[in-house]
Amino acid sequence: MTFLFTIGFLEIELLDIIDILLVTALLYQLYKLLTGSVALKIFLGLLSIYLLYLVVRAAGMELLSIILGQFMGVGVLAAIILFQPEIRRFLLMIGKTTALNHERFWGFPWRRDTTEKLSLTPFIEAAKSLAAKNTGALIVFAKSSELKYYAESGDLIDAVISKRLLMSIFNKNSPLHDGAVIIANNRIKAARCILPVSENQEIPASMGLRHRAAIGLTEITDSIVLVVSEETGQVALVRNGEAFRNLSSADLRVKLNQFLFDTDQRPTISPSEKSVSAA
Numbered sequence: 001m002t003f004l005f006t007i008g009f010l011e012i013e014l015l016d017i018i019d020i021l022l023v024t025a026l027l028y029q030l031y032k033l034l035t036g037s038v039a040l041k042i043f044l045g046l047l048s049i050y051l052l053y054l055v056v057r058a059a060g061m062e063l064l065s066i067i068l069g070q071f072m073g074v075g076v077l078a079a080i081i082l083f084q085p086e087i088r089r090f091l092l093m094i095g096k097t098t099a100l101n102h103e104r105f106w107g108f109p110w111r112r113d114t115t116e117k118l119s120l121t122p123f124i125e126a127a128k129s130l131a132a133k134n135t136g137a138l139i140v141f142a143k144s145s146e147l148k149y150y151a152e153s154g155d156l157i158d159a160v161i162s163k164r165l166l167m168s169i170f171n172k173n174s175p176l177h178d179g180a181v182i183i184a185n186n187r188i189k190a191a192r193c194i195l196p197v198s199e200n201q202e203i204p205a206s207m208g209l210r211h212r213a214a215i216g217l218t219e220i221t222d223s224i225v226l227v228v229s230e231e232t233g234q235v236a237l238v239r240n241g242e243a244f245r246n247l248s249s250a251d252l253r254v255k256l257n258q259f260l261f262d263t264d265q266r267p268t269i270s271p272s273e274k275s276v277s278a279a
């Protein structure tokens with residue numbers, strides 16, 4: 001093996017540098033995932049107990065090291081149970097960013113076709129009418145994943161998309177108005193779906209649970225979520241945990257085109273539009 005350079009008695013190889021870079025990237029992703037959540041405090045608590053265990057063992061304090069040793073023995077299992085949502089989010093995040101997830105990798109042309117044919121007009125018109133009446137709405141556009149797990153948390157519909165149907169689902173008297181509607185493969189797949197709520201503590205208080213749920217889902221999937229606020233009647237679009245708020249109908253169309261079809265059109269950002277990063 002050829003050494004790149006040496007630091008004192010340490011001989012550094014190319015593989016060592018790659019190893020360090022990969023561990024750094026992994027720790028950075030872990031930090032990003034845990035930061036701002038309760039899990040970070042639990043993680044620091046477990047780390048403190050582990051450090052205490054090392055000190056106690058080195059000092060030869062037998063009784064305490066046996067007790068802490070027992071605790072460490074079940075540590076991995078306990079960590080899996082305690083960090084179950086974070087581990088899930090971490091794996092989903094890897095799945096979302098990996099090249100294997102890319103449609104172009106798999107070369108399924110029909111999958112791209114179905115997305116390209118999606119007509120945006122029913123959504124834009126429904127959002128405008130719902131906003132005018134201060135009726136809340138949550139519409140999820142599935143991209144690489146059909147979001148079956150979340151669709152099954154609600155009522156499966158599998159209907160043709162129309163402004164009228166969207167309006168009647170979100171009508172306050174409708175039994176389906178609570179929760180989110182999921183759009184996949186050019187169909188209204190389900191309504192009344194429950195989305196994961198973001199734990200990000202930096203989300204402004206002005207955003208209620210509806211926005212938090214939209215941010216939560218887009219943090220772990222590549223879906224796009226349209227939100228109509230019941231309180232303010234404002235329309236927002238959320239992607240990658242970032243909310244673009246107070247959109248006009250024209251802006252909504254540009255952004256939906258951009259986010260769903262990756263068009264290069266530059267959005268015409270109105271002065272009132274504010275981008276709130278919650279990532």
Ligand SMILES: Nc1ncnc2c1ncn2[C@@H]1O[C@H](COP(=O)(O)OP(=O)(O)OP(=O)(O)O)[C@@H](O)[C@H]1O
Nearest residue numbers: 136178179180193194195208209210213229230231
């Ligand atoms: N986890 C969730 N998944 C799906 N829908 C949700 C979730 N949490 C809340 N909602 C929807 O949001 C609705 C309103 O929630 P909440 O009252 O907290 O929002 P809000 O303060 O009115 O927010 P906004 O002003 O954005 O409408 C709920 O009745 C429900 O339909």
